[in-house]
Amino acid sequence: MWLQQEIRLPALERGFHLITDRVVEALPDMARCRVGLLHLQVLHTSASLTLNENADPDVRHDMDAFLRRLVPGDLPYFRHTMEGPDDMPAHVIASLLGTQLTLALRDGRPALGTWQGIWLGEHRDHGGSRRLIATLNGDSKGAR
Numbered sequence: 349m350w351l352q353q354e355i356r357l358p359a360l361e362r363g364f365h366l367i368t369d370r371v372v373e374a375l376p377d378m379a380r381c382r383v384g385l386l387h388l389q390v391l392h393t394s395a396s397l398t399l400n401e402n403a404d405p406d407v408r409h410d411m412d413a414f415l416r417r418l419v420p421g422d423l424p425y426f427r428h429t430m431e432g433p434d435d436m437p438a439h440v441i442a443s444l445l446g447t448q449l450t451l452a453l454r455d456g457r458p459a460l461g462t463w464q465g466i467w468l469g470e471h472r473d474h475g476g477s478r479r480l481i482a483t484l485n486g487d488s489k490g491a492r
Contacts, residue, residue: 349377349380349484349485349486349487349488350483350484351375351377351482351484351485352481352482352483352484353374353375353481353482353484354479354480354481355370355371355374355375355479355480355481355482356478356479357370357468357478357479357480358477359474359475359476359477359478360468360470360475360478361470362412362470362471362472362473362475363408363409363412363470364400364408364409364411364412364468364469364470365408365468365469365470366402366408366465366466366467367465367466367467367468368402368458368460368465368466371386371388371458371466371480371482372457374482375482375484377484378453378484379456379457380456380486380488381453381456381484381486381487381488382454382455382456382486382487382488382489383453383454383486383487384452384453384484384485384486384487385450385451385452385453385484385485385486386450386451386453386458386482386483386484387448387449387450387451387482387483387484388448388449388450388451388466388480388482389447389448389480389481389483390447390448390468390478390479391478391479391480391481392442392447392475392478392479393438393439393442394435394438394439394442394471394472394475395438395442395468395469395470395471395472395475395478396441396442396444396445396446396447396468396469396471397445397446397447397448397449397466397468397469397480398445398446398449398467398469399449399451399460399464399465399466399467400464400465401463401464401465402460402463402464402465403463408467412469415441415471419437419440419441419444420437421433421434421436423436423437432472432473434471434472434473435472437471438471438472438475441469441471442469442471445469449466451466453484453486468480
């Protein structure tokens with residue numbers, strides 16, 4: 349089975365957001381996939397995808413706080429400033445973390461560790477809605 353679908357996410361505040369459930373709900377055909385791969389790509393240059401802690405929201409807060417300090421918006425050598433002081437730092441962070449994930453699928457769901465979840469990193473103060481492209485490849489008869 350091959351499937352490709354766009355997933356639209358509402359505008360979210362700056363920071364990291366656990367989106368695992370939204371991704372699974374948006375892809376009901378994934379439930380038929382015994383074994384496969386799910387590739388996710390955020391279609392923006394100022395947001396990122398990463399896999400990390402799914403239980404304690406303090407981890408998402410701390411990651412955002414660390415990255416804001418690592419790449420502040422007031423660096424005097426940034427030239428790309430026409431879209432606001434948060435734009436160039438957002439591009440840097442998106443490149444550092446990446447804009448795509450490939451996840452193993454097992455028994456109709458992403459094969460995540462106990463404490464793992466899919467995060468969307470919103471790196472703009474007002475980034476707007478975000479789009480993901482999800483590409484699913486799998487087999488309903490595959491072995492584990």
